[in-house]
Amino acid sequence: MMRRGLLYTLVMMAYPIAALAAELPRIPLFEGENRIVLALDNRTGADLSAVSVFVDDSALPSWLTVRSGDDAVSSPAEGADAGKLVIRITLTGAPPDAEVAIPLTFRDAGGGSWSHTLPIRAVEAKPVADALLGNYPNPFNPSTTIAYSLAESRPASITIHNTLGQTVRTLRDIPRSAGRHAVLWDGRDDSGRPVSSGVYYGVVRAGAFRQSIKMLFMQ
Numbered sequence: 001m002m003r004r005g006l007l008y009t010l011v012m013m014a015y016p017i018a019a020l021a022a023e024l025p026r027i028p029l030f031e032g033e034n035r036i037v038l039a040l041d042n043r044t045g046a047d048l049s050a051v052s053v054f055v056d057d058s059a060l061p062s063w064l065t066v067r068s069g070d071d072a073v074s075s076p077a078e079g080a081d082a083g084k085l086v087i088r089i090t091l092t093g094a095p096p097d098a099e100v101a102i103p104l105t106f107r108d109a110g111g112g113s114w115s116h117t118l119p120i121r122a123v124e125a126k127p128v129a130d131a132l133l134g135n136y137p138n139p140f141n142p143s144t145t146i147a148y149s150l151a152e153s154r155p156a157s158i159t160i161h162n163t164l165g166q167t168v169r170t171l172r173d174i175p176r177s178a179g180r181h182a183v184l185w186d187g188r189d190d191s192g193r194p195v196s197s198g199v200y201y202g203v204v205r206a207g208a209f210r211q212s213i214k215m216l217f218m219q
Contacts, residue, residue, distance in 0.1 A: 026099065028123040031091050036118075038085045040106075042075040049074045050109035053085045055102060063094045063122075066102060094122035128179060132204045132211040135185075139216040142187040142194070146171070146213070148204045149180045156206035158183055163199055176206070187217055 027036070042048055051073055055066040068087040089102070101117040133147035146158060158171040168189045185202070188194055197219045203212045 026119040026121045029089060029091055029094075029120050030123060031094060033088055033090045036087050036089060038087065038104075040073070040075040040085070042077060045077055047074070047076050048108045048110070048112070051075055051085070052107055053087060054105045054107065055087065056105065060102065061098070061100060063092050063098075064100060064102075065090045065092070068104075089120065091122055096122060098122040130206065130209040130211075132202075132213055133180070135202060135213055135215055139218045140187070141218050143184055144187075144215060145182050145184050146202050146204075147180065147182045148211075150176055150178050150206055150209075153177045154207050156181075156204065158185075159203050159205070160185060161201045161203060162195075163201075168195060168200065 038053060040048075040051060052071070053068050055068045057064075057066055060066065066087060066089050068085075071085060073085055087104075099119065099121045101119045104116050104118055105113060106115070107113045128149040128151060130151050131149050133149060135144045135146045137144060148156075148158075150156060153175065155174065156172060156176040159167050160169040160171065162168055169185065170190065171183050171185060195217060197217055200215045200217060201212050202215055203210065
């Protein structure tokens with residue numbers, strides 16, 4: 001399951017201070033992409049221009065990838081607003097509670113550079129809730145995608161009903177893993193015939209969970 005990315009704002013000193021790495025908290029990151037904003041606190045007493053951040057990923061574990069260097073900012077002398085940089089850290093199959101210190105190198109247009117480390121920790125994703133998340137598009141023609149989530153693995157089904165309560169189509173009736181799922185309805189019934197224009201109801205059932213959504217098919 002791919003987790004939604006998190007946004008963190010951290011204060012990084014633009015002037016090299018060896019003690020900074022120990023002062024930073026160990027940032028918890030979830031599986032998937034995590035977006036981190038680094039705010040430069042310029043204490044050099046001089047203007048810095050075109051500051052970028054780069055990561056040497058040669059020593060990072062295989063489950064960790066970092067994208068940086070996509071942008072550059074100016075950071076005026078002390079007392080002015082700090083510039084902000086973004087790095088994107090993606091965890092893929094990270095061991096729970098694994099800890100890594102990511103090496104960061106800052107460079108500016110004047111040829112200066114300085115280094116810090118960003119300590120991170122892999123954490124398990126919080127479980128999602130049982131929910132019918134909606135369908136898109138709605139109204140639709142000829143197809144729509146129904147999204148739902150399950151808190152735990154168990155058999156789940158999606159059935160489509162007309163306004164008389166009759167079952168028009170059964171889309172799923174198989175075990176589904178915990179997490180988010182999306183199922184396409186092509187606007188046809190169980191016999192493969194296109195349905196007529198009108199209102200239909202999509203119903204998700206999984207154990208004791210049951211929830212329905214109103215959908216409008218327009219020709």
